[in-house]
Amino acid sequence: MRGGRVAIVGGSVAGCAAALAAHRGGAEGITVYERAAGQLADRGVGLAMHNDRYGELEAAGYMDAGTPWIQLGRRCWYVRDGSAPLGRLAGVLPFPFRTYNWGPLWRELRGRVPESVDFRPGTAIERLQLTGDAVELSTSDGRADRFDFVIGADGYRSVVRTAACPEVRPRYAGYLAWRGAFPAERLPDPGLWPVEDCVYAVFPGGHAVIYRIPDGRGGQRVNWVLYTAPPPDHGLPLDSPTSLPPGTLSDALRGVAIEVADTQLPPYWGQLMHLTAPEDTFIQPMYDFTAPRYAAGRLALAGDAATVARPHTGGGAVKALQDATALQTALASAASWPEALASYDAVRSPVGRSMVDLGRRLGLGLVQETPDWRTMDQPGLEQWWQQADGSGAFGGRRLT
Ligand SMILES: Cc1cc2nc3c(=O)[nH]c(=O)nc-3n(C[C@H](O)[C@H](O)[C@H](O)COP(=O)(O)OP(=O)(O)OC[C@H]3O[C@@H](n4cnc5c(N)ncnc54)[C@H](O)[C@@H]3O)c2cc1C
Known part of the structure; x- marks a missing residue:
């Protein structure tokens, strides 16, 4: 499948990986909007990744041994x-x-985003407007850009999810993590x-x-x-x-x-x-929460924008990276974007739901x-x- 102007909202783990997936899947005009102006790599602490999940992501070309671990x-x-x-x-x-x-991991992923992708740090998406044949994004620098498809990789307070699934509200679990x-x-x-x-x-x-x-x-x-x-x-x-x-x-x-x-x-x-x-x-x-669907019309969700499972699952970054590999596979095998997004939704929605359920079970046993x-x-x-x-x-x- 080739073609399509695609916007990705958010340039963190899910956003960088989704840009790579869209590029490999044949999208031709890819723009990433990231609210943070500076280097995200200066922030963040630690995350753990299961050896087997790492092996799969390495085989899929989303990670390699160059990132210190x-x-x-x-x-x-x-x-x-x-x-x-x-x-x-x-x-x-x-x-x-x-x-x-987290910092070096993000830096490595950012380095994988192809040069042809227009990565715009310091630019937030303030509003999405769906028209018949396009999605219009209003940016914090006063522009209105039109795209065929938009991938929301903008974290748990996602504006893309609010447009796709307005009924979803993250639920406070009753406790905090000090880190x-x-x-x-x-x-x-x-x-x-x-x-x-x-x-x-x-x-x-x-x-x-x-x-x-x-x-x-x-x-x-x-x-x-x-x-x-x-x-x-x-x-x-x-x-x-x-x-x-x-x-x-x-x-x-x-x-x-x-x-x-x-x-x-x-x-x-x-x-x-x-x-x-x-x-x-x-x-x-x-x-935690899970969106009822990972794709709706011209919109798709990835990473924390789609589902947030409590960190007890040890799988937040893995889930975001797996979303991208699934998107790549769906784009590569479908004849059109709608077909690809439907197949992406079918593959990833059940995984997101099961990880949220696991996080709740582990939260009960480990905290509540x-x-x-x-x-x-x-x-x-x-x-x-x-x-x-x-x-x-x-x-x-x-x-x-
Ligand atoms: C700076 C930073 C440091 C982190 N450090 C750790 C860590 O040390 N350990 C850990 O386990 N997890 C960390 N996380 C969270 C972790 O990245 C995610 O839980 C998981 O990897 C899924 O990533 P994500 O890309 O879906 O979401 P996120 O990492 O939350 O990224 C969402 C991105 O979208 C951007 N964004 C949001 N709204 C808009 C908008 N309207 N327009 C444009 N951009 C927007 C945000 O600035 C952010 O960069 C960190 C996240 C960030 C942003």
């Missing part, structure tokens, strides 16, 4: 146990994941913690996930995420989707995380919050209705995880 192998579950530094090791599960620093990272050299006694170990430090009502990521300059950073519910008087406007980027976290909300870390986590893991500079700590409220961790042991952990993960989609569904 750290190979993990085990997931160690620790429970606070008096003053024992690491706590009690309740059990160990396999964890065949690679960890990445941060710091240079690994700050870590005392690093030998206590093998590089291949991902740590789950669990407590009643939440947990912290801790692993090392590359710093993009040959060194390592310690990346952590702490999930739990905020106190009722948190003062955040959580009814509509919101995020608090680094540097905007209030002392009170940082204090909540430190209090939890000091009283609920084993001492070695709890100190990580103290080792992180306030300006490197931020909050991500937990929302936690088991009695004091008595958890290796057989109990294996059984509990088997029930929570169910179909084995942790880390993302297999790319078919």
Whole structure:
């Protein structure tokens, strides 16, 4: 299939990958609009990617070994146990994941976007207007550009999704993620913690996930995420989707995380919050949703614009990249854009839904209705995880 003027709204992970997919699928005039003016690569912390999902994305030509990563192998579950530094090791599960620093990962994807694509940083789409044979986009610099098709890769507050599926509203899950990272050299006694170990430090009502990521300059950073519910008087406007980027976290909300870390986590893991500079700590409220369809008329959705599953699934970036590979396959095998978008929707909608369901199940087990961790042991952990993960989609569904 050839031809078609295509706009992609959003130039992050899903946007760069969708531009590559549209190019490979035969689109001839591709424009990417990205609201952020500067380099996205300067922002972001860590993400983990299942080895098998990485292998599929590498084979599809969306990733390669040039992006720095750290190979993990085990997931160690620790429970606070008096003053024992690491706590009690309740059990160990396999964890065949690679960890990445979001910045270098984005930079590598951005580098894959062909020169022929018109990438416009610092340009937000403010409005979409559907006419009979085109979509008109109004940009923040006062232009009105017309396209045959528009792909919304504009994240969880997507304007394209609002146009395609106005009924969808992200739902607040009732708890927050505090996130941060710091240079690994700050870590005392690093030998206590093998590089291949991902740590789950669990407590009643939440947990912290801790692993090392590359710093993009040959060194390592310690990346952590702490999930739990905020106190009722948190003062955040959580009814509509919101995020608090680094540097905007209030002392009170940082204090909540430190209090939890000091009283609920084993001492070695709890100190990580103290080792992180306030300006490197931020909050991500937990929302999830799934759009009822990934394509409607001349509009398609990819990545977080289409579905947001809670990060417990370990598969947000994978899902965004898989969306692009599916779009490429659909474009390459269909005779027309409508046919391609219908087949893309049929392939990706069920995957998005299943990942959102998995995120909700894991959210229940890991935060909202936690088991009695004091008595958890290796057989109990294996059984509990088997029930929570169910179909084995942790880390993302297999790319078919
Ligand atoms: C700067 C940044 C850093 C991140 N860091 C991490 C991280 O460290 N770890 C992690 O797990 N996840 C991180 N994420 C989220 C992660 O990229 C996504 O959850 C996942 O990869 C899906 O990506 P996405 O491209 O669908 O959505 P997003 O990454 O959220 O990207 C959406 C993009 O659309 C742009 N946009 C939104 N509205 C408009 C508009 N109206 N017009 C034009 N552009 C618009 C945004 O500026 C953004 O770049 C980060 C996202 C961003 C933007």
